[in-house]
Amino acid sequence: MAGRVASARHSHRGRSRATNWATSEEWKGRQVIVGVPKESYPGERRVALVPAVVPSLTKAGFEVSIESGAGASAGYPDAQYTEKGAKIAASRADLFASADIVLQVLGPGANDVTGNADLALYRKGQVVVGFLRPLASAQDTGRLASSGVTSFAVELVPRITRAQSMDALSSMATVSGYKAVLMAANVSPRFFPMMTTAAGTITPARVLIVGVGVAGLQAISTARRLGAVASAYDIRPAVKEQVQSLGGKFVELPLEITGAQDTRGYGTQQSEDVIKKQRELLATTVGGSDVVITTAVVPGKKAPILVTADMVKGMAPGSVLIDLAAERGGNCELTKPGETTIQHGVSIVGPINLAGTVPYHASQMYARNLMTLLVYLAKDGKLQFNMQDEVTRETMLTREGEIVSPRVREFFQLPALATAG
Numbered sequence: 001m002a003g004r005v006a007s008a009r010h011s012h013r014g015r016s017r018a019t020n021w022a023t024s025e026e027w028k029g030r031q032v033i034v035g036v037p038k039e040s041y042p043g044e045r046r047v048a049l050v051p052a053v054v055p056s057l058t059k060a061g062f063e064v065s066i067e068s069g070a071g072a073s074a075g076y077p078d079a080q081y082t083e084k085g086a087k088i089a090a091s092r093a094d095l096f097a098s099a100d101i102v103l104q105v106l107g108p109g110a111n112d113v114t115g116n117a118d119l120a121l122y123r124k125g126q127v128v129v130g131f132l133r134p135l136a137s138a139q140d141t142g143r144l145a146s147s148g149v150t151s152f153a154v155e156l157v158p159r160i161t162r163a164q165s166m167d168a169l170s171s172m173a174t175v176s177g178y179k180a181v182l183m184a185a186n187v188s189p190r191f192f193p194m195m196t197t198a199a200g201t202i203t204p205a206r207v208l209i210v211g212v213g214v215a216g217l218q219a220i221s222t223a224r225r226l227g228a229v230a231s232a233y234d235i236r237p238a239v240k241e242q243v244q245s246l247g248g249k250f251v252e253l254p255l256e257i258t259g260a261q262d263t264r265g266y267g268t269q270q271s272e273d274v275i276k277k278q279r280e281l282l283a284t285t286v287g288g289s290d291v292v293i294t295t296a297v298v299p300g301k302k303a304p305i306l307v308t309a310d311m312v313k314g315m316a317p318g319s320v321l322i323d324l325a326a327e328r329g330g331n332c333e334l335t336k337p338g339e340t341t342i343q344h345g346v347s348i349v350g351p352i353n354l355a356g357t358v359p360y361h362a363s364q365m366y367a368r369n370l371m372t373l374l375v376y377l378a379k380d381g382k383l384q385f386n387m388q389d390e391v392t393r394e395t396m397l398t399r400e401g402e403i404v405s406p407r408v409r410e411f412f413q414l415p416a417l418a419t420a421g
């Protein structure tokens with residue numbers, strides 16, 4: 001099992017760990033360089049830093065270096081970066097070699113196509129910040145640890161008020177929720193709003209959102225802005241008021257669910273019995289919807305199947321299902337990740353990397369998240385790793401060859417690392 005492999009390679013070696021790591025000696029007496037490579041995942045158009053945030057980083061004492069063309073496909077040409085005080089690196093290799101901190105959108109793990117090529121470019125002690133999909137594979141996360149980098153996975157930013165402005169997962173979910181509705185409107189053969197015309201009255205589209213986290217809430221808002229009638233369902237009853245405050249109808253299912261939300265605010269994995277019951281109870285609502293948008297996921301787990309082939313059969317021809325959980329296996333039994341198929345007359349869309357299709361604003365939001373995190377971790381232009389600080393401790397994934405995140409170690413059942421008392 002993958003977890004065991006990593007356990008053997010990255011087990012605790014018995015030495016005591018300081019709870020407070022000081023700034024690297026290497027950085028003393030010179031400016032720390034923040035490097036931004038061009039993303040390499042096929043079709044990725046986002047960039048980790050936009051020109052507007054460069055001054056905040058230089059003000060905090062950093063120097064910013066960009067790979068030529070890194071922001072071009074997001075709408076940020078090199079000249080805009082240099083105007084704001086960034087330098088353009090001579091080459092990609094030069095960027096990785098000179099940067100003390102590398103900022104990426106999809107780093108190794110999250111970029112499961114070309115991401116591992118970056119491992120060879122990293123230097124020991126270099127800081128890497130990006131989406132690293134830390135809970136997906138113990139082997140991938142172990143490989144990242146072995147590269148010797150101090151990595152921060154944005155997926156691990158704790159959901160506390162203080163860290164809200166660093167929460168890239170929420171930023172990208174906002175983008176995906178918005179774009180899912182536009183995709184649905186584009187694929188659907190129907191209007192979304194109600195219209196009263198000389199040629200008759202058009203009834204509004206009925207949009208059902210299953211899973212009301214950040215993406216689901218944004219999908220409700222966007223569907224409402226387009227004039228659709230929105231309803232939504234989630235296992236966490238706490239979201240009912242949020243749905244209603246956005247003008248949506250909350251679908252209540254008579255299910256006994258205890259502990260639907262974990263201590264971090266995420267939905268919890270439900271038993272197969274509960275999921276089966278959910279499907280039965282949801283079938284009528286799904287069948288009565290013109291558009292279904294599913295977003296139901298549990299961190300690190302395969303997405304639950306909430307819409308079966310039979311439920312799709314029960315939808316009217318021309319209906320649309322957008323499965324935002326496609327990357328995690330999908331919430332619909334018929335979803336093909338990365339494809340749009342028509343099955344039983346229903347268009348089933350399984351988008352991959354949807355946030356990357358709104359690259360200008362997705363990059364802007366992501367860059368602000370990263371800048372806030374770096375400025376938070378920095379003092380006088382150097383990063384300080386205070387392991388007693390919750391944001392630092394929770395977000396740091398690897399350091400000195402080890403997986404150091406307590407959440408990830410627990411998830412992969414690795415023994416806890418000892419800390420100096």
Ligand code: NAD
Binds near residue numbers: 159216233234297304
């Ligand atoms: P997510 O992407 O992890 O999951 C999407 C939704 O799917 C969740 O609402 C989850 O409850 C739901 N879900 C899981 N299994 C389901 C099932 N079987 N049936 C129906 N729904 C199911 O969620 P998220 O966007 O990360 O948000 C999770 C929570 O964290 C939300 O309440 C959000 O408001 C909160 N949050 C808080 C902060 C903060 O305080 N800083 C930041 C971001 C999010």
